[in-house]
Amino acid sequence: MNYGDSISFKFLYDKTQFTTLSALSSSTGWKVTLPDEATCTFSGTPTVQLDGVGINAVLTYTLNIKPDSAMTWA
Secondary structure (H helix, E strand, O other), X not given: OOXXXXXXXXXXXXXXXXXXXXXXXXXXXXXXXXXXOOEEEEEEEEEEEEOOOOOOOOOEEEEEEEEOOOOEEO
């Protein structure tokens, strides 16, 4: 992955979580744990975007993280 690429995560809307993530504006440390318990740690700058909504549609948002460090797998 190049540092110019973003990593995207989609979430079901939760007001507390959305508000917390939206308040982040500088480089933050992240840890992603996969189902097989492998982990990846890195730092990056987040942006949060509410996805489009429709009648009877599930409300979701996307967290985009632009990494600014190497990714370390364990």
